[in-house]
Amino acid sequence: MELPKYLQIAEEIKEKIRNGNLKPGDSIPSENSLCATYNVSRMTVRKSLFLLSTEGYIASIAGKGSFVKEPDSEKYLLYYNELVNLISRIDRTRLLEVKIVLPPPEVMNSLHLSSNRKIILVKRLFYSNSEKVAYDLKYLIYYKGMPVVEKEIQYGTFPEMVSKYTSLFAIQKELTISAQLPDDEIARQLSLYNHQPLLVVEQKLFNYQKEPIGLGITYYRGDYCKLYARSPFSALE
Amino acid sequence: MELPKYLQIAEEIKEKIRNGNLKPGDSIPSENSLCATYNVSRMTVRKSLFLLSTEGYIASIAGKGSFVKEPDSEKYLLYYNELVNLISRIDRTRLLEVKIVLPPPEVMNSLHLSSNRKIILVKRLFYSNSEKVAYDLKYLIYYKGMPVVEKEIQYGTFPEMVSKYTSLFAIQKELTISAQLPDDEIARQLSLYNHQPLLVVEQKLFNYQKEPIGLGITYYRGDYCKLYARSPFSALE
């Protein structure tokens, strides 16, 4: 026996779905009938079907049956690391500023802060091959045990900053990606003409209670940043 | 009994991982010892662990044990639909051109085409509230049964175009995202000054044999496109 039975069964069904033999909305044979067809126990069949459902091929409904799903054609797996992208790799960072501030109103709003709550602002420049490629802002809500030592702040990504005092498994993240022109400060910091395009990635972090704990905005020179995403195909990666 | 046992067990372990009680690299108690602790059969424990592994919390190694994983802090779930984003929704498209062409060398290269292979080129404009918001190019390798009827090409996204003759379950996709300035043609088509930034999304489609079957490039006005991504947290969504 080469492959385990449950994988053979799963592959046979997947193949029928991929080649159009089974279409979205169609029903899969019942678990008991699959047991009979393949001469295996029900737990083995169920393992196959569970695999197919985690991979997005099917969905099961108690009392009714299992059905081929509409594929999630809008979902992609995006790889994002502040310091590495398809074009450049940040090999040096410069810490411009770390201070406690009253954040600008947009940030206050975005982080659900009361009007007089001060937070930590970190400004950094990212370099690649001695070229300035990005300007980076972080607004962090202060918690006890947080890294305020420059060494800890200067290097590393936003998730790494908070991982010192919280498990990353408890952190939720949201990104928004857009193209903008630099304002005066950014143009100055990056030594840009103000009509060069920027790729702007806004990163928002939440704790497990879904309360916002930080906001990061990275302004990349357009010619130094390209992001990559791909279709998941097997949700387990 | 409120939650099924396997979910209770999984939640207890997840909680220990989230609150730092169990850290990346730590080993989970063996399946047999978990059976004893929770007074359940081994299959039930295994179901819990399988759940944790599909959600990225742990990994199991035959003969050794199960271990807390390093979290995938670089992976995000990106939602991308050519016609809908955080800022605008395309409510009208205009088909500028459909023709059979020898593609430009970059495209030929990207699609692994022989030097004299002709393909279909589709040019479209996307509108939102009667405003031109994006210029869209598709290069499609021709296959029998493919939609060449204008009605089918004019509307819909790239995946939808190919879904007429292939199951989307057999399609793999890759995206790259960047910020650029418009070249003359794009500036003309979108009636832009040529220093307005564009968000450029390049979409490459592959068949199940990983052979490229199409390339799409969408140039969005920067002020009309913002993309959204978030941390997966439970890979099954």
Added chain:
DNA sequence: CAGTGGTCTAGACCACGTG
């Protein structure tokens, strides 16, 4: 060698949806 996870079985009871 003993302990680990990986596969598999042949039952069982349940809640659900449909006739």
Added chain:
DNA sequence: ACGTGGTCTAGACCACTGA
């Protein structure tokens, strides 16, 4: 009432790891 999937058990044998 019947068939569906959802949960669970108490075994079994295997391949792998490490002492």
